[in-house]
Amino acid sequence: MTAFGDQVFARHASIHIDTDALCHNLQQIKTLSKTAKVLAMVKADAYGHGIDVCLPALIDADAIGVACLAEAMDCRKAGWNKPILLTEGAFSYDEWLLCQNQGMMCVIHQHRQLQWALSWAEVHLLPRMTNASCNDSIANIANHATDDPRPIVWVKYNTGMNRLGFDARQTQVAVAQLYAAGFDVVLMSHFANADSFKRINLNDQHNWISSKSQIQRFNDLLDLLRLTISPNIQASLCNSAGIIRFADQHHDWVRPGILLYGSSPFNDICAESLNVRTVMTFISRIMAVHHLQAGECVGYGSCWTAQHPCHVAVVSVGYGDGYPRVVDKTAYVCVMLPPNMKRPHHQNAKNDTLSIACPIIGRIAMDMMMIDVSHLARHFTDDKQTFVDLSELIGCDVVLWGQPPNAPHIDAIATSANTISYELMCRLGLRPTRLTV
Ligand SMILES: Cc1ncc(COP(=O)(O)O)c(C=O)c1O
Numbered sequence: 273m274t275a276f277g278d279q280v281f282a283r284h285a286s287i288h289i290d291t292d293a294l295c296h297n298l299q300q301i302k303t304l305s306k307t308a309k310v311l312a313m314v315k316a317d318a319y320g321h322g323i324d325v326c327l328p329a330l331i332d333a334d335a336i337g338v339a340c341l342a343e344a345m346d347c348r349k350a351g352w353n354k355p356i357l358l359t360e361g362a363f364s365y366d367e368w369l370l371c372q373n374q375g376m377m378c379v380i381h382q383h384r385q386l387q388w389a390l391s392w393a394e395v396h397l398l399p400r401m402t403n404a405s406c407n408d409s410i411a412n413i414a415n416h417a418t419d420d421p422r423p424i425v426w427v428k429y430n431t432g433m434n435r436l437g438f439d440a441r442q443t444q445v446a447v448a449q450l451y452a453a454g455f456d457v458v459l460m461s462h463f464a465n466a467d468s469f470k471r472i473n474l475n476d477q478h479n480w481i482s483s484k485s486q487i488q489r490f491n492d493l494l495d496l497l498r499l500t501i502s503p504n505i506q507a508s509l510c511n512s513a514g515i516i517r518f519a520d521q522h523h524d525w526v527r528p529g530i531l532l533y534g535s536s537p538f539n540d541i542c543a544e545s546l547n548v549r550t551v552m553t554f555i556s557r558i559m560a561v562h563h564l565q566a567g568e569c570v571g572y573g574s575c576w577t578a579q580h581p582c583h584v585a586v587v588s589v590g591y592g593d594g595y596p597r598v599v600d601k602t603a604y605v606c607v608m609l610p611p612n613m614k615r616p617h618h619q620n621a622k623n624d625t626l627s628i629a630c631p632i633i634g635r636i637a638m639d640m641m642m643i644d645v646s647h648l649a650r651h652f653t654d655d656k657q658t659f660v661d662l663s664e665l666i667g668c669d670v671v672l673w674g675q676p677p678n679a680p681h682i683d684a685i686a687t688s689a690n691t692i693s694y695e696l697m698c699r700l701g702l703r704p705t706r707l708t709v
Pocket residue numbers: 313359462510511512513527528529530531537
């Protein structure tokens with residue numbers, strides 16, 4: 273948005289965030305997760321939705337999760353006073369110190385982070401451990417602690433994702449050391465394949481086994497830690513897919529991300545059937561309309577050819593705004609015809625906005641896309657008229673994904689771009705105007 277004098281100029285492409293839908297989705301997750309606490313994942317600017325607008329809607333979450341200290345500080349600046357978890361932990365001892373001063377929780381997934389925690393504890397936690405002797409058992413040392421709440425660290429156990437985390441033996445040692453040093457510990461792990469539901473072909477069979485074996489490893493070690501170190505060790509395993517799929521594995525904390533934002537983590541289960549609502553709606557407007565003869569082509573590379581005379585509308589949005597360039601032929605948009613627009617042949621023409629699906633044609637450019645609006649002609653004329661002027665469409669809203677219900681779902685556009693909704697949400701450009709509804 274740009275201001276010039278008292279005039280404000282905004283690009284037509286805009287992103288609308290429905291905070292009621294976000295609240296609804298959080299409540300839905302809380303219902304599903306019953307007694308488990310909810311750590312709402314808000315990394316990457318709340319999955320591209322904007323941290324400032326999302327945090328107030330997530331106030332009922334028990335904590336939030338971010339990837340790094342910079343994101344955590346942004347959340348504090350935005351007024352979030354409840355716990356924050358840095359899911360990749362501190363990247364230096366200075367970061368660790370700042371996290372402790374700010375009351376932020378860190379994941380510990382590697383040796384150097386463990387050392388920072390233990391050295392810090394020697395100065396800040398050991399003096400609290402009154403009467404503890406070197407020969408005391410871990411449980412005894414912990415029992416000598418004062419009434420001050422023990423700071424919490426999350427220890428990452430690599431159960432099969434092979435991205436971050438300690439192996440079983442290292443985890444056991446790390447948890448024992450951290451607990452003895454005065455920390456409360458949450459044992460955590462992350463699924464590699466929880467989003468893959470089908471068990472039909474060989475690969476899917478592997479995914480099912482892989483999740484089951486991650487669960488088995490996680491619970492075996494958790495049992496051991498609770499037995500040998502403390503029954504108070506907490507646990508967290510489930511992301512969105514895990515919350516839905518493994519209702520008996522919610523443990524003390526669940527960590528939903530994509531489900532909060534109204535998108536399904538699964539290929540074959542739609543968001544609606546998971547009872548979550550779309551939070552983000554991406555809209556632009558029609559900026560020009562053309563009539564083409566049969567045989568004429570559209571856009572870069574002339575990839576689309578009119579098979580018969582048709583009407584093409586140009587929409588002010590492209591990959592420079594974050595719309596994926598690589599969508600296939602299944603991608604479509606919804607043109608919104610306002611109530612006052614001339615629509616002689618449509619029932620209730622005057623009463624409500626009418627949304628009409630239109631296919632995307634030709635290549636998506638940096639700033640524009642083209643859509644076939646030929647079938648809208650019938651809303652403007654009787655069937656006998658051969659040429660129709662659709663220039664009235666200029667200025668009409670076009671929903672690229674989001675609400676209303678017959679607009680494309682972001683999951684459908686992600687599929688037609690051969691990617692996942694997470695990526696579409698996170699890579700929206702700075703150009704679109706941002707609005708809260
Ligand atoms: C450690 C961890 N937990 C939870 C999540 C949330 O995952 P989802 O958005 O699939 O629910 C993520 C996201 O990548 C993550 O990295």
